[in-house]
Amino acid sequence: MSSHSIEFENIVKSYNDKLVIHDLSLALPAAATTAIVGESGSGKSTLLQLVNGLILPDSGTVRVHGDLLDYSRLTTLRRSMGYAVQGAGLFPHLTVRENVVLMARKEGWSARKISERYDNLLSLFDLDDELSGRYPHSLSGGQEQRVGLCRAMMLNPPLLLLDEPFSALDLITRESIYDEMLRLENSTAKSILLVTHDISEAVKLAQHLVILKQGQVIQQGNLQEIQSNPAADYVSQLFRGMSNDDG
16 A cells, blocks of 8 residues: 555646646655645645546646556546545435445345444544434535535445535534544544645644645645745745634
């Protein structure tokens, strides 16, 4: 297993002649939480979608746990990744339980194994079993996001991709889910890639930080090192903004 969870090499990506990622190279540590932080349009979500093959680079390569991304085997690849987005993206016609266990059923897991994993996830994300038969439209925003995380985690993937998953939630609900995410980090050696515009969220959840602006890496590294030695005014401003928000 590679010491890196994800490696981007000389990535270029544009949409309709607009350059979004410009010759980006980046190696992210395995068994750690990395937050990619940047303003809207900086290319954060594009990087995440390059990892699970939702989009392809114009040029350059992506490696996941040391292996070159094989676009002919994306279905197999995605089984090793959990993917959670803002708003959860649950199937509206399936119950909570059906949403969460869908991929395990497709993988042919036994009923007992499915039930054990499902119960463990409900406990981890503080969800009551009473919700199992309900449909997404009847859930609160916090419940829906928790169910989305359970679904992403069902196959116990070594890599978890989170694209602004908490940004639509109120502060109290966000703080509660942060606690559950930290519990997850402490209980498993999982590689987590979190895309966020919120530096406070990144500081709370991540050990490794990537600051992105206009498709280029401004600074990356250990969270404490970046806080102590910001490489550019843009980075300093991000942390000053966090201080102002907290105060």
